[in-house]
Amino acid sequence: MAKAKLDPLAPARGPILSPRFIVALVLMLAGIAWMAWYGAMVRVDPTTVPAPDPGSPQFMYDLGNWNYLIGFGLVFAGLIAAAHPSTPLGRGRGVVVGMLGCFLVGLLWICTYYVFSNDLSNIPVFNDLGQKNLFVGIGFMAVGFVFATRWE
Secondary structure (H helix, E strand, C coil), X not given: CCCCCCCCXXXXXXXXXXXXXHHHHHHHHHHHHHHHHHHHHHCCCCCCXXXXXXXXXXXXXXXXXXXXXXXHHXXXXXXXXXXXXXXXHHCCHHHHHHHHHHHHHHHHHHHHHHHCCCCCXXXXXXXXXXXXXXXXXXXXXXXXXXXXXXXX
16 A cells, blocks of 8 residues: 655645634624624614614613724624634635635725715714724724735
8 A cells, every 4th residue: 555645735624613713703793793782772873853762781872982993893803813723714725715805895895985985874884983984994904914924
């Protein structure tokens, strides 16, 4: 029997659901859920007259637009945690997918903001963030650079 030839350029395969990847998914989902809960249940629509009472919990209403920082921060932290080689997005083709995905989402976020910046009232998250939409787009691009450091 001949020895099986190993391809030195073949990517190393690891487990799909590593503990780090599960934590990354939970962080991303928690960030999305935080922003969705704030936008749908807590935030008062500024266009309605008379203004309704804010939803609960009260501490979320008191945080105001900081809720978006918390939500996007959790999403970015989850994406950064997913860039580790022990996760599917941190090795092989997953790095390219994560890198290009974050770059494109950031670019689309900024372009969408610039195209609709005259009237953001119809776009749910964009209307609350205003100029801070640039930080969100640049944040996605920064996470793309985290993935770029893992590219071999």
